[in-house]
Amino acid sequence: MSGEVTKVFDQKTLWEGGRSPFSVSYGKMMMWFFLISDALTFGSLLGALGFMRHKYIDSWPISEAIFTHMPLLHGPDAHYPLLYVALMTFILIVSSVTMVLAVEAGHRMDRNGVTKWLFWTVIGGLIFVGSQAWEWSTFIAGPDGDISTWADNATLTQNFYGRGFGPDSPIAAPAQYSQFFFFVTGFHGTHVVSGVILNFIILLNVLKGKYEGVGHYEMVEKVGLYWHFIDLVWVFVFTFYYLV
Amino acid sequence: MKRDDIIEYSLGAGHSEEEGKIIRKKIWFVTALLSIVTLVEVLLGVFWSSMGLEWTVVKFAFIVMTMVKAGYIVMVFMHLGDxxxxxxxxxxxxxxxxxxxxxxxxxxxxxxxxxxxxx
Missing domain, CATH: 1.20.5 (Single alpha-helices involved in coiled-coils or other helix-helix interfaces)
Incomplete structure (x- = not known):
């Protein structure tokens, strides 16, 4: 869209240089700048994960053999590979969809629609964080599934998962496996928590009618960018930690 | 420029009810696509060895599917395509x-x- 040519803008609303670069508002552009740098951080983390995976090519645990638990379906024979992570991925995708619907409703100045969809986005985010808490406790519990036995739990310094597990196994599984699990999913979880807080603040503002007064719902679009970014990162974490 | 929240680009970003219908249709299409691709990834992740597939092929299939998902999220959900x-x-x-x-x-x-x- 050639917005600059076809639209005439009030001089007061343009940036100091007399025009708005890339035809986007200042706030949205800065959100993109932040996301670019944040994406490079996540890219470096996942790159480091790839480095370790290639270094320990013989002994790196197979993720789909580890994340086989489901809540309420515990038992010695319970074996549901990847199902729980898939559920978490689906929850995050759905909350991303409700967010994009909130943005769309904002473009129509539909306050009730924004409230409804933003509310479900916050709920989806909370469910995801809760799921991650359960996943962490299950992961920390180690292969025996008992979190109170600290000697065989997965921590930053030890990892009993993987091909190398067992007294007569010649290859020891690297501790980096659990380190990367905690760091990558933890860093992502921190983003989800801050995203939920941001969404909640914006939801309160919508309820107060702040954006009706401003005349547009661009703030929803800006936090929406951040929320979609969280979903985007999870897509990569899901592939490169759990699948590949 | 005192405040950035009154920039006209934001005001110009609105759309009508009819346009909204088309946009929502696209959103639901992308939702279905993302869900299906995730489902395929999970099924492939669980059953690839019993289906007798080569790991390298499966790995690249995962990466391609991830890129497809990422592309749709960035271009449609984050509106970078617009x-x-x-x-x-x-x-x-x-x-x-x-x-x-x-x-x-x-x-x-x-x-x-x-x-x-x-x-």
Whole structure:
């Protein structure tokens, strides 16, 4: 869209240089700048994960053999590979969809629609964080599934998962496996928590009618960018930690 | 410029009820697509060895599917597809140049550092 040519803008609303670069508002552009740098951080983390995976090519645990638990379906024979992570991925995708619907409703100045969809986005985010808490406790519990036995739990310094597990196994599984699990999913979880807080603040503002007064719902679009970014990162974490 | 929240670009971003219907249709289409691709990924992740597939093929299938998902999220959900071409490139180019090169170096070095080869 050639917005600059076809639209005439009030001089007061343009940036100091007399025009708005890339035809986007200042706030949205800065959100993109932040996301670019944040994406490079996540890219470096996942790159480091790839480095370790290639270094320990013989002994790196197979993720789909580890994340086989489901809540309420515990038992010695319970074996549901990847199902729980898939559920978490689906929850995050759905909350991303409700967010994009909130943005769309904002473009129509539909306050009730924004409230409804933003509310479900916050709920989806909370469910995801809760799921991650359960996943962490299950992961920390180690292969025996008992979190109170600290000697065989997965921590930053030890990892009993993987091909190398067992007294007569010649290859020891690297501790980096659990380190990367905690760091990558933890860093992502921190983003989800801050995203939920941001969404909640914006939801309160919508309820107060702040954006009706401003005349547009661009703030929803800006936090929406951040929320979609969280979903985007999870897509990569899901592939490169759990699948590949 | 005192405040950025009154910039006309934001006011101009609105659309009508009819346009909204088309946009929502697209959103639901992308939702279905993302769900299906995730489902395929999970099924492939669970059953690839019993289906007798080669791991390298499965791995690249995963990466391609991830890129498809990422593309739809960035272009449709984050509306980058609706932004100006220059904006699109300045956001996407750093990854094409920097991350791919970094990954190449890291994997190459990682392969060279396999513990069994060092001892």
């Amino acid at each position: 932004e100006r071409k220059l904006m699109k490139y300045f956001i996407l180019m750093p990854y094409a140049i920097f991350i791919l090169y970094l990954l190449f170096l890291l994997f190459f070095e990682g392969n060279a550092l396999v513990p069994d080869l060092l001892t």
